[in-house]
Amino acid sequence: MRSPAELTEIFRANGLKVTPQRQLLFRLVHGNECHPTAEVLFARASEQMPGISLRTVYQTLTDLASMGELRSLDLGTGATRFDPNTDDHHHVVCDRCGDVRDVYVSGVERLPVDGLDGFEVREASILFTGVCPRCAEVGDEATPSQHRNPSSTTNPTTTNTAKEKLS
Amino acid sequence: MRSPAELTEIFRANGLKVTPQRQLLFRLVHGNECHPTAEVLFARASEQMPGISLRTVYQTLTDLASMGELRSLDLGTGATRFDPNTDDHHHVVCDRCGDVRDVYVSGVERLPVDGLDGFEVREASILFTGVCPRCAEVGDEATPSQHRNPSSTTNPTTTNTAKEKLS
DNA sequence: ATGCTGATCTGCACGAATTGCGAACGAGCA
């Protein structure tokens, strides 16, 4: 994503107004590697501009996303996350803490895909899940919560793909 | 996913009761290639068992999923979808109609991933998006699916005046 | 500077997808 100054120019060049709220968000999102949610950005923004509306945060983020200056991500973590990194990349999510990191994968377009059967693929996004270094240190006590059933089948759901050790 | 009969045995063997509601859902989900949502299954179930609760549908589906007999998918289409196919596979979603199809990709675990930096990857899921053969035939007038879709690549829905020129 | 005017912002209600909870119900065993 471009710098706050560049975004300001782009907005103005396109007939969009540059408000203090937008500028604040430009700054908060620029270079933000944390893949924040709208709520998180709202909290940060509120510190510097009490009274800013959550509605405005959503608005501005979707605007930036529709301009291609920001990517909005659905990583299955409940809320949409925003990523200023607009490169062609993918993500890893930590099962335990929910932390997200950008990863680069090459050769995706060369993968043999079976079953497409006429489907024209335009985009492929890979979502890796696992345990981040920090959580791995802490230990194993954090087991994925089980529902009511104590003794279910042994079969571990589907832990097959991308068996670690890849970089 | 296993057959309704097998599931019945498994449930009982695990001390879970086999209710008519559960059996109905076993049948509705078994071999269902449509990746239905809970709401859709609820509708189908209601036809055969008026009065069944949506709550029960959710309950049973999550139970099956936590037993590894069913995979629950978040494909960014708004609602969780359920897939009786527990093989190691991935999905393609049609941008236009929201249709989902299973695809098989080999060599995923051999992809070079850059930026992991200590992250232990346990699983990788690939989500392809594009246009299904049926929608491709129809042309461009096909309307997007009825699900709310967070994607940013398309028009900004309503009142956006100056923004229209951007995307 | 000052005024205009339409783009923005804010607050609130609404909507979709789940989940929490407690009371009524019923599957499976004695």
Add this chain to the structure above:
DNA sequence: TGCTCGTTCGCAATTCGTGCAGATCAGCAT
């Protein structure tokens, strides 16, 4: 046939966003 505890049901509550409408303000013209 009866008991008991797992299930079901229905409704409230929650989470994440979006639609709306009136109050405001950025940016251009005067």
